[in-house]
Amino acid sequence: MLTAPLDRTTAQTAISLANRAPSVHNSQPWRWRIGPSSIHLFADAARGLPATDPEGRDLRLSCGAALHHLRVALLATGLATTVHRLPNPAQPEHLATVETHAGIPLAEDLALARAIEVRRSDRRVFSSWPVPEQMLDALITVADHQGAHLTVLDRESHRNAVARLVERAAVQQALTPDLAREIARWTGRTRGAEDGVPAANVPKESEGTVPVRHFAGARQQQNPLGTDESDGTVLTLLSTTHDGPVDQLRAGEALSAVLLTATRFGLATDPVSQPLETPTTLAELRSSVLGGAAAPQILLRLGWAPMSATPVPLTGRRPLADTVDDLDEPVG
Structure with missing residues (x-):
């Protein structure tokens, strides 16, 4: 060509x-x-x-x-x-x-x-409105076209396992030398910052299916939910057959394809990487959720933002x- x-x-x-x-x-x-x-x-x-x-x-x-x-x-x-x-x-x-x-x-x-x-990455809770299966099928297809697989974690046991692994990874990372300093360096930024995570993009309260990673200076108001309404997050996991540098690069391409397609559909999205950043939680995620058959790359929350939700602020770019x-x- x-x-x-x-x-x-x-x-x-x-x-x-x-x-x-x-x-x-x-x-x-x-x-x-x-x-x-x-x-x-x-x-x-x-x-x-x-x-x-x-x-x-x-x-x-x-x-x-x-x-x-x-x-x-x-x-x-x-x-x-x-x-x-x-x-x-x-x-x-x-x-x-x-x-x-x-x-x-x-x-x-x-x-x-x-x-x-x-x-935008929306770390807040989502409305309980269901995400149509045809949308999820379309997201699975676009991930497949990029050389990755998107698994919908619709079993309660898998969702609970992910929540526990996020919390366990947070504890392990808290014991990692220099990690707190690194987090403080990259988070809690003002809205005018050209990189890092602004405080205005991190909710004050963690009330959802998946705990929010601890960032400095969380100032975002949590999404309001109706009476007796719980977080409607659809939790998904992107994986690849192997786990070399090319596989990780392709997983990022698949993540982009899924995020942009979901955004086209009007869905809110939030990538979650924390439980894949420590060896023990990564290994358990691969074993307990994927049965050891694939390499997990990143989790992704999908859902509908409530009608009354304030827009997520734009993060800076260099x-x-x-x-x-x-x-x-x-x-x-």
């Missing part, structure tokens, strides 16, 4: 949308390089979280989400893509090369691109220029 020329304005526009991808603690751990007919994605180790994410799983998932956002944004401009993941084994921080080709976006492709600006390097610059 012949590549199509990529002008810098189009590339920068697409990267600006890709930078809206979710990332662990909104750390935005990626960098981009623009070529004549390609865009290159690199992991930014300087923005990694060594206490929270010592093996880089969350970093690669975050970069995978940005990679999928980029593909969606490019297609909306009429550029289809071919992705070469980890193209240089001697350069593991080079996560992907994205070649551009002429393409024709469909209406659903344009809707997916529009969802990038609308999507200036575009801070995320793009010249193609011929040395790495590091």
Whole structure:
């Protein structure tokens, strides 16, 4: 397939949308390089979280989400893509090369691109309105297209197990040296911050099916629910057959695809990574929920925000220029 020329304005526009991808603690751990007919994605180790994410799983998932956002944004401009993941084994921080080709976006492709600006992580409780099965089936399908599997955890035993594992991971992480300092550094930010988690995006009270990770300065008002109404979260788990760096990158792409499709449907979403960040809770999640048959990558809460819910504030992003390097610059 012949590549199509990529002008810098189009590339920068697409990267600006890709930078809206979710990332662990909104750390935005990626960098981009623009070529004549390609865009290159690199992991930014300087923005990694060594206490929270010592093996880089969350970093690669975050970069995978940005990679999928980029593909969606490019297609909306009429550029289809071919992705070469980890193209240089001697350069593991080079996560992907994205070649551009002429393409024709469909209406659903344009809707997916529009969802990038609308999507937010909503850590509050959700309404008890059921999520239609056809929507869940569609989310399973889009995850499958990205090389991952989305499992709906509809058994009460699985939901209770996840809640316990979140709490257990929180205890284990509290005993991890330097983790509290790392959390304090990346959370409790003001609304004007260009990275990190703002205090206005973390609910004061944790009342839902899945406990909310402890962040500094929680100031968000919890969603109001009706009398005798409980959190209507639909809990799902993204997994892959294997668990290497490419699998984690693909899991991030699948996460992006699911989040943007759910946003198109009007659903509220909230990725949950905490119980996958400690070895013991990760192993138990794989055993108790997946029967050891797959590698869990990230949990995702889905549901409907109550009609009276206030909009989730937009989180900050770094200036575009801070995320793009010249193609011929040395790495590091």
